[in-house]
Amino acid sequence: TVSLLFKKGYIGSLTLDHRILMGAMHLGIEGDREQLNQLKAFYSERAKGGAALIITGGAAVLPSGGGDHMYCLTEQDHRVQLQELIEAVHLARGKMALQLQHNGRYAKSSETGLEPVAPSAIMSKVTKERPVALSTKEIHDIRDAFVNGAVFAESAGFDAVELMGSEGYLLNQFLSPLTNQREDKYGGDFYKRMALPLEIVSGIRKSLGSDYPVIYRMSGDDYMDGSTTRAETVQFARELAKHGVDALNVGVGWHESRVPTVAAIVRAGAFAHVASEIRQAVNIPVIGANRIHTPECADDVLNQQLMDFVAPARPWLADASFAQKAKTGGREELNVCISCNQECLDHTMGHPPSPVGCLVNPRTGHEWKWGLKDRDHHGQQRQNIAVVGGGIAGLAAAKALAEKCERVTLFEAKGQLGGQFLLASQIPGKENFLETIRFYKTSLERLNVNVKLSYQPAIDELRAFDKVIIATGVEPNIPRLLKGTDLPHVAAYSDILSKTVTLGKRIAIVGGGGIGCDLAHFIAESQAEQSHRVDVTVISRSPKPAKRVGPTTRWVLISKLRQLGVNILKGFECKEITEDGVWVQNNDGQQFIEADQVILCTGQTENRELFDALKGHVPIETIGGSDIASELNAAKAIQQAYSLIYDS
Template sequence: MTTRQSVQVRYRALSQPGRIGSLTLPHRVLMGSMHMGLEGQPDKLGQLCDFYRERAEGMAALIITGGAAVTQAGGADHMYVLTEDADVEALASLPQAVHEVNGKIALQLFHSGRYAFADEIGMQPVAPSPIASRLTREVPREMTDEDIADTILAFAQGARRAMDVGYDAVEIMGSEGYLLNQFLSPLTNHREDEYGGSFERRMRMSLDVVQAIRRAVGAQYPIIFRMSGLDCMPGSTTPEETIAFAKALQEAGVDALNIGIGWHEARVPTVQQIVPRGGFATIAGTIRGHVSIPVIGANRLNVPEVADALVADGYLDFIAPARPWLADSQLARKVVEGDRAGLNVCIACNQSCLDHTLVRPHLPVSCLVNPRAGQEASWPVVEAPAKRRVAVVGAGPAGLQAAVTAAQRGHDVVLFEREAEIGGQFRMAARIPGKDEFYETIRYFREMLERLSVTVKMQTEPTPDELSMFDHVVIAQGVVPRVPEIRGTDLPHVVTYAQVLNGEVQVGRQIAIIGAGGIGCDVATFLAEGSHAPADVQAFFALQSLPTPPAMPREITVLARSDRYGHGIGRSTRWVVKQEMNRLGIRVVTNVDFREITPEGVRITSPDGDVFVKADQVILCAGQEAHETLAEALKGKVAVHVVGGARDSRGINAARAIREAFEVAYQIS
């Protein structure tokens, strides 16, 4: 039940109808391609159909599927292959599901090239030239003339098969360092034949593919080409060549350009939280200025106000975000209806989506802030069979999810929080540079608590007697910083990460951080960035021709017990965190044995022998422990469910905590 009418926001540019070739679309919000980890598995086809159907119901103007390989050599584990009749028959189910709810869907035509793994495709990968990638560390076989001709034909036949089984369009994957991008780049194309050498010859493969597809599908069938606007690879395609390529694609018969950014090997963040919202839109905008067909953008377009301004200002014609559709299956509906307050925003954490595709074996993709993603049929949004009184103790991420899920199921919910604000660990995480998107999740939960009439009792610690009056109690009190068994942790200059991030202590100038997991790295980055003037202050000084504001000197040393640091951070983000730490001059010492903390610093034993690390402040980032809960006192009095870090603090992360809370709350009946 809604307690108030949220303010509606008009996104006029995004709400305008548009066209891609012969395809008329009701607005400008598409759904970009992403692999769900469900493809290629007969027992998961229903899940995949449900996933796309719900996004079509969420008013996606056009859904672009995860890639379907045009040949076995161009595929990957759990990927449909368009030369296989059984796979094409399975793929036919997706447009059927989407069309049932009046949606539109395009199939992405894909070839990995040198990004394929031999053990996944059952053969040596192929590429323009035999150059290994950092991604696979395998040397591909150079494609012969016959290989090239067969691949061009496979793209064309794959497009025709897509059209024949009901897809409304196709998208050709020519970005992110995959095969067609490999032919275009001088880094990966060292050929000396008609498909290599000069730029005109390097782009021939892509143009031949487009022209072959056009012949196969006819003049009216929409073709989108996902091209790389910026490879982020030194020595690769130049901006001038990129513009020339866009023009050539238009002339070859492409109906729209979807602009990708970066290769998987690149050392430039493109999809992580650290990337500003809409940060690469100028790349797409530059291309749009040189072509007359629609240009689509995707990277870090997670909120409608940014996307709407970019479309209104002429940078883009359409947006095609992918992960934001994991976070909220009703993304376009909320944009068109102006329900910004009710939007569950993608926070670009990558923990349950991209990181799941980078491990082997691959894990099914889901979403940290929306655990239903990819499992819609298993968790339908319907009322529970019986209405119960539910208490949730703790308003961190797990408790918030439990309260909202229980209320969505029709239960009467009371949420108790000992602090003055909701959010728990997310409030601290949001203070880390590049992680302020976490505030969006807190905002969303606050909105949903109000819409669902959840009673929220702040600065309240309920007693066992109070809680025993409920039918169910969800304990989600989270974790507290662990204090390691090191002599000297009781000294006054020793503090926890929570005290630092919550602003409870004044920060020192010579700092030793004990612990080099995700929290230790985040705290180090937070403190190092804090020693510099904020970006807007620096910009103001530059605009006024003033000297750059000086940094406040701060020496930070991170001490790690193991030989590595950054454990617990997802694969797609860890390298970015380490890169930032190096940029900020943060010192990391590994393989440390802690001897004692003294008033002047920390005595350690390292591979260099006994070392004394001077510090006027020591910050404990040595893991977490479960917060003391009321579960034992409630045993036998009420149904108790303990979730997240309160249940098990070992290796706890937000994705696990939120998923546990969701599943427990959903099952209350």
């Protein structure tokens, strides 16, 4: 089949060069004038990277519907900033739609300084606040604010407008019987529940005529029991088209829904059928998004005619040239989003929210400060630099140094690159970590980095370099005070993931942090696939297992473990390992957990041998786990490698 990805497309009067859009995301810096240059640089790079149309993070149409780091269209300075933003994107030859949003019961009073409002006064699980039910007059004000928002978008020069009506925000709240229990003309039967969104669309058409492109982001499935039905959703799509919407962007799931929609364990293209169902009911283009994170997946859903456009969001954080690389066949150098959420959604959803970055792409969030790569070395002599350790920190450092035109040699003691990242790629949902290793490997080849595998350089060899970057990573920490760690049935997590020991039948995992829970997931799932019966117990000292795993991922992991029958002991200290199991203790006393295998997930220690041997002989920098193992975190390791080079 000929790919439809790069065929021209149309959204109303708007012509788009191809079918890959960039979906809306809040970056956590919106509205802050001091960050405007960064925002412009961020979007300009994506425009240059080939996004056919960029959709902004939602701008609040009224203060009651906004929040921290969101544009609010009632603020004059925010309107001026948005105007500057669209000018910058046009200068980069990009196209951009302004998304209009009202958070409704997802708004937090701590951020808006106002009582949250909603169709009905129903407690929000997300904010733990009970909103105030809107009066009819207030609903009219919201309707007018959306219409005014579209008028502003048009006058400011935005190429289109998108109305945010999915993910459980206000317009979605009006549609659902779960959140709309009104008895006036905006609640009751489905026609009444559709009234506000449809009045907004009609109002926009009345003010702007039929030409201005209007996209509606609708919820294809709320994944909430008792919410809008499939038939109603299809009917709503038809009504939107009838009222003059030019394209439907189909989202899935509310923020409070317990069906994972963005987690790494969700299979690629898993929700394409939802968009497809809508597409069959309307004669306007349909845009789909969730879990379309590679060009292959995008190509597939388009060629199957499940949708007309794709609008991935996070993949554009991972690679600013997502579409361009897909088009020119630069797939080998595409930095693929691994759906970890660590530096993006977990930041957006954090308390307080913080600026968005990307674990695999340290440049994201620093586009302005770091500027475009300066490959001219200003006549300085190129340095000869050794990077020791081919884990993710070492790979990132080697890449950054080579981009700065240094001569780089990367040494890795093992036969393969990737370090802890390679080990972690065994875990269900983390298979895409291999894509990151592939990306860095390909980049190093292009940048002529001399990569030496299965090679441990002698100290004298390293002394001959102008500088040595130590990225030798970590080793599993063995708690020496714990009795029994030297017994033959005790292993470290790395032995299991590298498959150097065979699995037992009754497994006790000591340590319930992210690694312990991930390992339990790996064991339970791989054994279930082979129909092996295995008992897995995780002993977590903290009452909150996997407590450092981000909020958007932790609940998915814990519910997966429950589903797989993993036993999690919370708030238990491991006292002693014996030949038959583990003694554990909590405030109520001691218990014995029978086990024929005990796996230690008790942290890591930094590998600092090399540092001690080289100190004083050659300039050294230590990065990643070999710097601070207790804080082991791939995002930090990569960021540290890049900052070291780009901020110096």
